[in-house]
Amino acid sequence: MRSKILLLVLMLIFTSFFSLIGCAPVEEEPAVVEKADGEKEEEVEEEVEVIELTYLSLAWQEEVIEAKKDIINTWNEKNPNIQVKYVQGDWGSIHDFMITSFAVGNVPSIFHYYSTPIVDFAGRDFLADLTPLITDEMKNDVFEGAWTSVRLPDEKIYGIPFLWESRITLYNKDIFEEANITPPTIEDPWTWDEMREVAKELTVDKDNDGKIDQWGAGFGLRKPAGMMLNLSLGFGGGFVKEEDGKHIIEVGEAEKNLMRTLKAMLYEDKSTTLDGIGLSGTKMLPGFYEGKWAMIPVIGVWARHRVTTDAPADFNWGVLPPLKAVTQAQGASTQTLSIPKDAPHQEEAMQFINFFLDTQNMAKLAQGDWLFPTRKSSIELPEFQTEEHGWDIATASVEHLKMGPWQLTPGFAEFQSRVMNPVLVEFFHDRLTVDEAAKRIEEEGNNVLSEYQ
Template sequence: MRTTAAGLLALLLLLAGCTDRGDAGDGPVTLRFRSLAWQEESVEVNKELVREWNASHPDVRVEYVQGSWDSVHDQLLTSFEGGEAPDVIHDASDDLADFAHGGHLADLSGLLPERLRSDIPRRSWETVTFGDGVYGVPFLQEPRVLIANATRLKESGVRIPTPERPWSWAEFRAITERLSGDGRYGVAWPLKDPVSATLNLSLSAGGQLFHRDPDGKVTVRFEAGDEVVPRTVHDQVGEDGSAPGSLLGSGGSDTLPGFFAGKYAMVPLGFSYRQQIVQQAPKGFDWQVLPAPAGAEGLTQGVSPQTLSIAEDSPHKEEAAAFIDFLLRPPNMVRLALGDWMLPTGTRALADPALRTTKDDWAVGTALAAHLRPAPAQSVRGYPEWKDKVATPAFQEYYSGAIGLAELRKRLEKDGNLVLARYQR
């Protein structure tokens, strides 16, 4: 009798656990949505949309779970392996490859409505397509831009670049040198994450770095186009003295106090940093957004859009897809973009007048949207390990002057290909 009672108790506990996920069939379905929104406006918009969904969908309740971008890959891997992954997963497209190939994410090919599939351009869908499957919905993206001290640029008399007439990388280097002197610098490079910044900007110069053979094998080749951006940064720091080496390991926010104080004329940052500048800039500080320098491929640069995916283990994939479709209706996508100060991927949302104003230079960002392409590492298996163990320390040492360009190439290619080979057997 004791054994029977214990078994009955275990069964009841199991059923109770299923009921919590809405699996019992006699109550509303519960979906867990793990959001990585972190800016106050963005968090509020996401929570508002969840409340609106719950108010109009009593049979499918969404539970908002606050996540963090810090160590997101490891956090997700732990949740997948422990069977505790949320139903709807917020991440970035360059983090999806290993999870998609590992069977942790659902293929969304047959789950998404035509409205959503057709509204987002093919180039954006390429960032979430692995093999024959689609493993996320790209919905927000941001170009890297130059945030400039408008007063200082005007006083210097330099040509102000526009999306129609951007600076070349050589012109950019010459102008930063012209803007330097007397303890001030033409530019400050916050390269706490040097890999994504370098690779994405290098597309403008024709850099690819990752090359896929006909058999699907990916190898690293550091060619002429890949050299332009890192050599520019290296020379600004080590030869021209137009960029401070002390900030190379800093995050974007770390540069803002010096930028506001007039120490740096420009800072290359993600488009969303405008929010912090609006909030923190001293009264009367005049700033503007400039396009990043252009190379042989014009203003082209790589992006890794923010994405929404569904866990393969979710018992409610259709309901989760319906919730994603709701979140990404054009008016809602505009709200998410405004909350995050980023650009939506959807063509209808991108055309919204609210995202094309001269206020806070929204119009500069939307003018760059057509030039955004999948980041070079988008579909490369093993990229997180390659980035952490090989590329990050190699770029950091090169930018600081500890190694030269030949050693940088050797590490990225020789050491990098050894890492990638383990994922392609």
């Protein structure tokens, strides 16, 4: 037993000793040059200031990570005095990470995030104003709709938008052909009512056992708030209005029409599966591959990537343009690059962003993520106009992207998670009427917003 104790104590001492040695700062010794006569002399190097920037990325798919690293390597080769280091972050923890970093001033030089929280960060004075640093070329080439997602009421811009997405409808071509249904075109899109009719037609009990085997549509409604907000613009709503400088949640007739339409498909038409209430858009994809639902309406354009990698090789699918309510308008947030206010070398960081997001590079990043670039010159490139994987139809939907009024609303993220998502899930479970759900969203939502205004 005594030997065990001795072993334990020795382990303790050794581990602590080596740990401390491993963590001790290592002082760099000057280079020593041995002269021809054997005498040693310290080499005095000419000092060139090398600026080091850190780029915090949220890319998570291997191809995109590699694409970003390639762009950074190219930059580093071309700019030996401004070296950029790639640092990997993740979507799940970026918010807490950045809040902590801002609080202590230990920030990355450039970070990747998306427009809604960027507007919030800017309002809290965490970010550098990029307005004077943006080149005219970039200003003119990026879609105005993308700029509005990061522009504050004082016209200042705190993030460079570089990726965005729309919601499209994926459909099973074989089921459509079998039912002799002609898909709509970009020029003549379906209205919501037309889509409802088709969904009813495609909902069938194939083996006559009294149970539906194939639904016309499958909506992923696990967290429906984001989808409902974006679609509400097409119905002429937006859930938020501004009165006397205050943001107010309002569920008017436009928003109620959207809510009624979806609920009618669930319970009146019975053309969309109730399983979707507990599933996200991505989780609806396996059922789509298996022919359980003929369409997945209003899913993000990125979902096409999953279909190409996960669906059986013989799965025959296509893309339909955004559905039309009053218009085809959709709310959109953008993925952004921002520079923290406390970060040094902001001009150099912006130089890097200009290179990182030039026409070709932005196109490469958007292709990797199956999203759209925000530059007009990038989206006009052939890879975004091809019929393959529905890129042409998806790309055409960019013209319908708009900034939702909620994006500048303080506390909106909390309203969305604490109020809108749970109330809408109850509504889709048919535990609330449209009016009851609308009332709760307004009352509880405005309570949340009042804490921020």
